[in-house]
Amino acid sequence: MPGVIIIEAMAQTCGILGSHIMKQVASEKSVYLLCGVEKVRFKKKVCQEILLDLRQNYWLIKEKFGNLILKLLGALKWFVLQRYYAQMEV
Known part of the structure; x- marks a missing residue:
């Protein structure tokens, strides 16, 4: 899988996590932008038939000018059959 x-x-x-934290549904007034990813590490090759288990925790939230800024620090890890495959910061 690429x-x-x-x-x-x-x-x-x-x-989805951002909208859950804001307790809002997607609308024309709410826009979620991905500003960047850092420290992406792929530990093993993931084949197409493997199901990814995405696990996230948010550690830093800022509110600036009425907008929510959510940063996930080392929080996402992919597990496939209980094996660690990748991680990243968003």
Whole structure:
């Protein structure tokens, strides 16, 4: 499975987590942007038939000008069959 697809899964998960924290549903007034990813590490190759278990914790939240800034610090790890495959900061 290409790394860009795994990173996209992370971005989608961040959007869901952000809307859950804000207690809002997606609308024209709420926009979630992925500003960047850092320290991406792929430990092992992930095949297409493997199901990814995405686990996230948020550690830093800032509110600036009425907008929520959510940063996930070393929080996302992918597990496949109880094996650690990758991690990243968003």
